[in-house]
Amino acid sequence: MSPPTGTDDGAAVPDGGTIVYDLAAECTADDVEEGARYRATVNGVVDYGAFVDLSEKVSGLVHRSNLLGNYDVGDDLVVELGEVRPDGDLSFEEVRLTDYEQKHVPHGTAADVTDLDDETGDTVVVEGQVVQIKQTGGPTVFQVRDGTGVVPCAAFEEAGVRAYPDVEMDDVIRVSGRAEERDGGVQVEVDSLTVLDGDEAAAVGDDLDEALAAAAEPTDIDPLVEWPAFEKLWDDLRDVATELRKTVLEGRPIRMRHHADGDGLCASVPLQVALERFIADHYEDGDAPQHLLKRLPSKAPYYEMEDVTRDLNFALEDRTRHGQKLPLVLMLDNGSTEEDTPAYRNLRHYDIPVVVVDHHHPDPEAVEPLIEQHVNPYLHGEDYRITTGMLCVELARMIDPDLTEDLKHVPAVAGLSDRSEAEAMSDYLELAGEKGYDETDLRDIGEALDYATHWLRYSSGEQLISDVLNVDCENRERHGELVDVLAEKAERDVDEQLDAAMSHVEHERLDNGAHLYRIDVENHAHRFTYPAPGKTTGEIHDRKVAETGDPVITIGYGPDFAVLRSDGVRLDIPRMVTELTEEVDGGGVSGGGHLVVGSIKFVSGMRDAVIDALVEKMADAEIDEDLGSSTALPEEV
Incomplete structure (x- = not known):
């Protein structure tokens, strides 16, 4: 006989105990124990005693010599199981207690x-x-x-x-x-x-x-490389890992928003795989990973109202149709600027928490009142050279350290994709080399990611992107062939775009000595194809930097937008955007990005005024030939 379920230590209750067990209807004789006390209901009265039920399947006799009162059918009393006879019959004795604790006993x-x-x-x-x-x-x-x-x-x-x-x-x-x-x-x-x-x-x-x-406590790991600048963010990453593990265990879904570029994918894909494995380890429902985690690319370098409206709509539908909690929104390689705050305020109406891991120049006073956690190198006196992909690889390892071997090459891809000039890049490249990747291979992976993401548009591309990045990929040979094809097509399309565009690039020399190159990418580049305006501007910029060897600024503009790149010029694009918003009356200026790379929007009728004012500010910027460009431009603006 098993002891009653619900006892603290699994042992039978001794005589004189003050616990009375109330059996569930489904309980059987396997759920009772001699010497334990139970709540019983009289189901029949005879001359020699009373028959009692402890559950639908457990009954027995209280002999009249063991009854302390007179009872009718339906009356309740407390009995002690005195004996289980060889034939299975149960005999009870009535007990009277003035003070006792009642515990329910489920069946099983x-x-x-x-x-x-x-x-x-x-x-x-x-x-x-x-x-x-x-x-x-x-x-x-x-x-x-x-x-x-x-x-x-x-x-x-x-x-x-x-x-x-x-x-x-x-x-x-x-x-x-x-x-x-x-x-x-x-x-x-x-x-x-x-x-x-x-x-x-x-x-x-x-x-x-x-x-x-x-x-929820993250796994205690060592960073992939020794890097004092990175160590400043380690505790912040551990806090986010704890929050993500806790979110999964509490049954709250996660909607992962990431910038749709190489660094954003190097951040989101490892974290997606780590979280899916963690969910699978803790949920008996085989479909739980796909229900609790969604990875969603964002074309804009901030959380657009279109994106947040879609996220809210899906979250509310999932709550109604599937009984899910409202999600946590995880922003990767995005989400640190004032432009994100309207979307965050929409989420705040539904008490949806937001966690941000990013390396763009932040506006903490604007965003931090609206988010739960914010990991950003700028908050620790560092900068964009610590890419979001580098951060999230370590975050993924804290959630699932078994992924380490699959991720050793990813920080190098992230750094090359975002043009990081961090001192740790040589260590990351060496780490990738141990897995058989040289720098050319890593650059090809970055190009293949850009190319695939461009055509996937708003789709996450799940398995395709994992295969390109070779994270959780089952076939290394297929990965290599896929990267070769996509990188080759990307290079071909870039060459065709620049063949058409380069002759339309305008040049002038600014007062500070920097070269300024401008191109109308709306009218002098192929539209609706690869590369998009941001990528096109970046490729033109790289060619001009290589051609001149001097400080260079490049502006690619359309009717209501401009994308900006600079090398060797100490710009502060977020500050410039703020000043233009105040100085160009009716310009409708907004935008941001890194200090020396970014994008702005404006109303089309004020394009000339906005760009002229922007160029004036660039002409006053300090020349610093040791300052490189920070990152690839946004895929879309």
Whole structure:
């Protein structure tokens, strides 16, 4: 006989104890123990005593010599199990207690979610917190989190009818049911479900909080390379890793927004793989990774209203249709500027938390009141040379250190894609070399990522991008062939674009000695093809830098936008944009980016005034020939 479920140590309650057990209707004789005390209901009275029920399947006799009072059918009393006879009959004695604690006994073996694989086919009892309630066309599925993981519990009523309608999100519950294999995981088919309250709920809740804190703690790892500048951000990254792991365990979805360029992909793809593995390790639902994590590219270098409106709409639909919590929004290689704040305010209306990992020049006073966490090298006296991809590779390793070998080349791709001149680049290149990648290979991966992302537009490209970057890729040969094809096509398309555009580039020498090159990319470059205006401007700029060897500024403009690149000139584009907003009346100026690379928007009728004012500011900028350009331009503006 197993001891009653619910005892603190699994031992039978000794005589004189003050615990009385209340059996669930499904309990059998396997759930009772001699010497324990139970709540019973009289189901029949005879001359020699009274028959009592402890559950639908557990009954026995209280002999009249062991009765302390007179009872009718339906009366309740407390009895002690005196004997289990060889033929299975149970005999009880009535006891009277003035003070006792009553505990509910569900049917089954107490089990942790992590152990359910070994319990399939058996009846189990799981205590935990409801993190999702989904009504299907058949059962109601409650996702229940205990201290070890999350398991779907299917409760059947009439088809499509909500079972246990009083159960709400975040309730602490006890579930009894049969553990069955389903879709590559385990599901509990519910026999009974009870919402816990009072001290019992508090005790389970305290255990869950303690287990959650332990499981959310990131893995203790060493950085891939020794870099004092990077170490300043280490604690911030650990805080974000903790928040992301905790978010997953609490059943809150994550919507990952990232800039649609090489660095943004080097940041988001490793983190996506790490989080999907973490979800799979802690959820018995095989579909949980695709339901709890979405990776979404953003063309603009800030969180556009179009993007946030779509995110909000999908989040609210998922809450209504699938019983999900509203998500956490994770911004990567994006999200640090004042231009992001209108979108953040929209999320704030729904209490949707935002976490930002970025390396663009930030406006902390504007964004930090609206976000939960902000990792950015500028906040520690560093700059864009620490790319977001470098940061997120370490973040991914904190979540899943087993990914380390798959990610060693990724920081180098991120650095080359964003033109980082960090002192650690040589170490990252050496690390990539250990995996068989030379610098040419890494640059080709960056070009292939840019090319694929351009044509994917708003699609994340899931497996294709993973194969190009060779993260969680099952076929290294396929990766190499794919990169070769995409990089070759990217180079061909860039050459065709520049063949058409270079003869239309205008040149002048600024008062500070820098070369200024301008091109109308709307009228003198192919539209709606690769490369886009930002990339086209960057390629022209690189050729002019190589051609002159002098400080160079390049402006590529259209009817209502301009993209900017500079080498050897100490610009501050975010500051310039702020000044233009105030100085050009009616210009409708907005924009930003890094200090020496960025983009601006304006109303088309004020284009000449805005660009002329911008050039005047550039002519006053300090020449610093040791200052390179920071990064590739935004794919779209």
